[in-house]
Amino acid sequence: MDQLGNVSLRNLFLRHVAQTSPSPPMLEVERAEGVFLYDTSSKRYFDFISGISVSNVGHRHPYVIAAIQDQLNRYLHVMVYGEFIQNPQIKLATKLANILPYPLDSVYFVNSGSEAVEGAIKLAKRITNRTEIVSFTNAYHGSSHGALSVMGNEFFKQAYRPLLPDVRILPYNKEPELEHITLRTACVIVETFQGEAGVLIPNFDWLRNLRKRCNQTGTLLILDEIQTGFGRTGTMFAFEQAKIVPDILLIAKGMGGGLPIGAFIASRNHMQHLMHDPVLGHITTFGGNALCCAAALATLEVILTENLIEHVEEKETLIRSLLIHPEILEIRGKGLLLAVEFGSVERSLAVMTNCFQLGLITDWFLFADTCLRISPPLTITLEQLREACAIFIQAIEESSTITIDSGK
Ligand SMILES: Cc1ncc(COP(=O)(O)O)c(C=O)c1O
Numbered sequence: 001m002d003q004l005g006n007v008s009l010r011n012l013f014l015r016h017v018a019q020t021s022p023s024p025p026m027l028e029v030e031r032a033e034g035v036f037l038y039d040t041s042s043k044r045y046f047d048f049i050s051g052i053s054v055s056n057v058g059h060r061h062p063y064v065i066a067a068i069q070d071q072l073n074r075y076l077h078v079m080v081y082g083e084f085i086q087n088p089q090i091k092l093a094t095k096l097a098n099i100l101p102y103p104l105d106s107v108y109f110v111n112s113g114s115e116a117v118e119g120a121i122k123l124a125k126r127i128t129n130r131t132e133i134v135s136f137t138n139a140y141h142g143s144s145h146g147a148l149s150v151m152g153n154e155f156f157k158q159a160y161r162p163l164l165p166d167v168r169i170l171p172y173n174k175e176p177e178l179e180h181i182t183l184r185t186a187c188v189i190v191e192t193f194q195g196e197a198g199v200l201i202p203n204f205d206w207l208r209n210l211r212k213r214c215n216q217t218g219t220l221l222i223l224d225e226i227q228t229g230f231g232r233t234g235t236m237f238a239f240e241q242a243k244i245v246p247d248i249l250l251i252a253k254g255m256g257g258g259l260p261i262g263a264f265i266a267s268r269n270h271m272q273h274l275m276h277d278p279v280l281g282h283i284t285t286f287g288g289n290a291l292c293c294a295a296a297l298a299t300l301e302v303i304l305t306e307n308l309i310e311h312v313e314e315k316e317t318l319i320r321s322l323l324i325h326p327e328i329l330e331i332r333g334k335g336l337l338l339a340v341e342f343g344s345v346e347r348s349l350a351v352m353t354n355c356f357q358l359g360l361i362t363d364w365f366l367f368a369d370t371c372l373r374i375s376p377p378l379t380i381t382l383e384q385l386r387e388a389c390a391i392f393i394q395a396i397e398e399s400s401t402i403t404i405d406s407g408k
Pocket of ligand 1: 112
């Protein structure tokens with residue numbers, strides 16, 4: 001165990017790093033490589049969650065590291081967003097515009113998913129001159145005030161009210177309720193597949209009808225692909241599977257290959273509203289940071305050149321064929337964003353704890369603590385998946401039900 005003076009890092013972590021739960025797992029990370037994390041005693045852990053859907057190309061992918069090193073030798077921060085021409089930013093925006101369908105060709109870079117949500121909601125209000133925002137039950141869009149306002153879970157919101165006014169929460173994946181989207185509604189914000197709800201895939205007809213309803217009412221459709229993007233569900237973005245195109249797309253997490261970056265993307269026509277009345281309609285110091293853009297461009301190139309998306313379905317099939325156990329009630333989700341349902345919080349937490357002990361990192365979901373998360377790097381090999389799934393099954397068999405204060 002590492003020490004600073006006479007005090008262990010664990011003690012200093014608890015004393016000086018702000019805590020948000022009473023019992024964090026406190027893995028003392030020494031290094032990370034590919035699909036593995038190593039602690040300070042050199043114990044190896046399978047990363048079965050990719051730092052919550054971030055490390056899609058694995059930890060420290062050599063191509064991403066080389067791009068970061070190259071940019072390090074040129075410049076880091078030079079100016080606040082949108083003023084200077086910075087090569088990595090332009091290359092990344094152009095690449096994103098090229099892979100996205102019409103009319104998504106204008107990229108506003110931010111630092112996180114929540115910030116992308118904030119920017120998109122502001123943009124929708126400006127374009128439509130309306131104020132009502134519609135979101136859905138069990139939606140998770142982040143933790144800042146605007147993002148919290150559109151969260152579909154009162155437990156995590158109530159202590160922070162008043163939040164944004166004029167937010168209407170509709171049931172996810174329920175057809176008749178779409179009537180509540182009206183000429184008053186500025187935007188609908190929705191996760192294409194819900195992540196923190198425990199991975200819920202909606203009926204694609206419902207998503208298409210949602211798109212239609214937005215068209216009828218002049219409401220902007222904001223698709224949150226912050227967790228589902230960059231190949232995680234078997235296509236670059238999940239909306240491709242439903243055959244719809246959003247007015248505003250939100251991305252972050254897996255985008256940066258381990259560095260913090262996000263974006264909201266719309267048509268250039270729409271985005272131009274941020275230029276006037278008032279000018280500088282959305283401002284960020286670090287959004288589009290050159291180092292993060294260089295990492296994100298390299299990450300996107302890795303996903304494309306290594307054909308990572310092509311193998312996602314095969315890997316999902318393998319996981320489903322290996323994780324068969326009487327205690328597993330169901331496996332929900334798509335591609336490499338899966339929820340293993342145990343039907344009881346005691347069992348899911350006991351299995352999670354045992355997985356840790358056996359060298360595999362998994363986690364529960366914010367709004368679904370009876371199931372465990374499987375979202376490994378897309379680079380995981382079939383052999384590694386077999387080994388990781390064997391650990392998962394062993395963890396189920398060897399875990400007795402223990403009571404843990406999850407604190408989340
Ligand atoms: C679907 C979705 N939207 C938004 C966010 C917020 O992203 P961030 O934590 O980068 O602010 C998350 C984070 O988990 C998410 O899963």
